Structure formats: C-alpha cells, structure tokens
Amino acid sequence: MGSKEKPIAEKNFEFIATKDEIEQFWVRMNFFLQEAGVSVKEQSNFRLAISEVLTNSVRHSYKGKPGPVKIIFFNYKDRLEFWIRDFGIPFDLMKVPDPDIPPTKPGGLGVFFVKQLMDEVMPIEEAEGNHMKLVKYKKNKEK
Amino acid sequence: MAMKLQQRQKADVKILEVSGDIDFYSSPDLRKTLHKLLEKEKTKLLINLKKVPYIDSSGLATFVELLQKTRAQKGSLILAELTETVKGVFQIAKLDSIFQLASSDEEGLSWLGSSTASL
Numbered sequence: 001m002g003s004k005e006k007p008i009a010e011k012n013f014e015f016i017a018t019k020d021e022i023e024q025f026w027v028r029m030n031f032f033l034q035e036a037g038v039s040v041k042e043q044s045n046f047r048l049a050i051s052e053v054l055t056n057s058v059r060h061s062y063k064g065k066p067g068p069v070k071i072i073f074f075n076y077k078d079r080l081e082f083w084i085r086d087f088g089i090p091f092d093l094m095k096v097p098d099p100d101i102p103p104t105k106p107g108g109l110g111v112f113f114v115k116q117l118m119d120e121v122m123p124i125e126e127a128e129g130n131h132m133k134l135v136k137y138k139k140n141k142e143k
Numbered sequence: 144m145a146m147k148l149q150q151r152q153k154a155d156v157k158i159l160e161v162s163g164d165i166d167f168y169s170s171p172d173l174r175k176t177l178h179k180l181l182e183k184e185k186t187k188l189l190i191n192l193k194k195v196p197y198i199d200s201s202g203l204a205t206f207v208e209l210l211q212k213t214r215a216q217k218g219s220l221i222l223a224e225l226t227e228t229v230k231g232v233f234q235i236a237k238l239d240s241i242f243q244l245a246s247s248d249e250e251g252l253s254w255l256g257s258s259t260a261s262l
Contacts, residue, residue: 019168044197044228051199055167102237105211106204109236113200116235 009036009075017058017086018066022051029073036075046082046136049117052110053084053093053132061088061130079119079137087129094123144196145169148176156187156255158248162194165202174205181209186218189251193224198232210242221251 011032015021026047033043050071057069067088074081098115099108115121120135146163157180165173180188206222213220223245225233233239245251 041228041231044231047197048199048232051166055199055201058167102241103204103207106208109200109203113232113235 005076007074007076007081009073011073013071013073015069016066017054017062017069021066022054025071029071032073032075033080036080038080042136045117046080049114049134050082050084052114053134055110056091056093057084057086057088057130060091061086063089078139079135081136082134083124083131084134085126085129085131090128091130092123093130093132094121146172148173150176150180153252156189156252158189158191160191160194164197165195165205166197166199167201170201170205173202174208177205177209178212181212181216181218184216184218186213186216187255188213188218189221189223189245189248189255191223191248192229193226195229196226198229203232203236203238206242207238219255221245221254223248223251 009032013025013028015025029046029050030043033046038046054069058064058066061067067086070083070085072081072083074083093111093114096108096111098112099105101112103109114134117136118134119137120133122133122135124131124133144163146161146165146169149160149162151158151160159176159180161173163169177188180186210220221243224247225244230239230244233242233244243251243254245254
C-alpha cells in the first residue's frame with residue numbers, strides 16, 4: 001500500500017466503530033503491538049492516538065453514529081504505521097488549530113494528542129471519507 | 144472497561160470514586176454526575192482515579208470544564224491517586240500543573256482543610 005518496502009508484519013482490522021467493537025479491536029491490536037516489542041507505555045500512547053482519530057470519525061464523519069472503519073497496522077524495521085480509514089463525511093483533522101496548552105477551555109485536545117504522540121501524522125487523499133496515516137519511529141521511543 | 148461511579152461524603156467533602164475508562168463514550172455520564180455534585184456553591188470535591196486505567200481528550204475536557212465550574216463557584220477540586228497512564232495524559236497537556244493532584248485521599252483531604260484529614 002503505497003510503500004514498496006516490505007513490512008515485518010501487517011494486520012488489517014475492519015469493524016463498525018462502536019464502543020464494544022473498538023474495545024475488541026484493542027484486545028487484538030495489543031497482541032500485535034506486544035509481538036512487535038512495544039512497551040506497555042507505548043501501547044497506551046498508541047491507544048490514545050488511534051482512539052482520538054476514531055472518535056473524530058464517529059463525531060464528525062459519521063455525525064455521532066457508528067460507521068465502518070478500517071485500520072491497517074504495519075510493523076517495519078524502523079517504524080510502526082497505522083492507516084486509519086473511514087467512509088463518512090470528509091473532515092480535515094490537520095486544519096484543527098492546536099488548543100492553548102495548558103487548555104483553558106474544553107475541546108481541541110484530541111488532534112493535539114495525536115500530533116504529540118506520533119512522529120508523523122498525514123492525510124491520504126481518497127475519493128470518499130477520511131484516511132490518516134500515523135507513523136512512529138522505533139528509535140524515537142522517548143518522544 | 145466500563146466506567147462506574149461511587150459517591151460518598153466525608154464531613155464537608157464530596158468524594159467520587161471512578162472505576163474504568165474515561166473516554167468519548169463514558170465522559171457524558173461522568174459530566175452529568177459532576178454537575179449534580181456541584182449544584183451548590185463552595186463545594187469541596189475530591190475525585191479518586193486510582194481505578195481509571197485510561198483517559199482520552201473527552202475525559203480531560205470533562206475535568207477542564209469541571210475545574211472552571213469549581214473555580215466559578217469558589218469551590219475546591221482535588222484529583223487523587225492518578226495511575227501512571229492517566230497522569231501521563233495530564234502531563235502531555237500540561238494540566239498536571241493546573242490541577243491539584245494528590246497522591247492519596249488523605250493528602251487530598253488535608254489540602255481541602257477537611258476535618259476528615261486524619262482518616
């Protein structure tokens with residue numbers, strides 16, 4: 001998908017973004033993260049970053065209703081990638097302004113967390129819906 | 144992990160124990176409960192988070208809103224026994240310097256000047 005480099009491991013997840021389905025996704029995702037040697041702290045960080053993207057899909061793309069999402073996890077030699085796709089109303093996460101830090105009012109923190117926790121956050125152009133690519137380099141564990 | 148809320152009162156302090164994840168799905172229930180607890184002015188509120196393994200931006204926003212409301216009502220708010228993961232999320236947003244984070248209920252009660260501090 002896009003890259004000619006062959007990953008060490010690749011895993012596809014497709015589900016409807018409900019609370020229960022997301023919890024089941026995390027049980028499976030954590031298994032693959034552990035297999036990739038990801039620490040417990042980093043597992044929590046990935047959970048937060050990916051959940052914030054999924055929350056935006058439910059809140060903005062699907063207007064509060066559960067909708068289908070697709071997540072592809074790539075374990076490369078030097079990095080982990082998470083490709084997160086929904087099929088709802090297009091919503092540009094990258095245009096969300098950073099909140100004041102520390103925040104003085106509720107809101108705007110989700111995208112800030114994604115940017116803080118990942119090394120690269122970039123949209124992938126699609127004919128419909130939203131597609132985000134999140135990258136974390138393995139050597140940059142303390143970011 | 145589904146969220147559960149348990150309320151108790153120690154002298155003039157309202158204590159809320161939260162168990163489970165505080166996220167997009169559970170934070171509306173938490174917000175509703177917190178607003179009920181803050182119906183009166185000058186409320187002293189201690190929230191114990193030792194059984195909260197995970198919090199997201201929705202949960203954090205709930206606490207930011209709560210802090211604003213507490214200050215507006217001249218009340219007091221202490222968050223106690225944050226897990227490492229939850230404390231880490233507060234630190235990313237630099238909210239650990241804004242909230243009063245106690246290491247135990249006893250410490251939080253002493254900060255509130257409660258007569259129950261020696262519990």
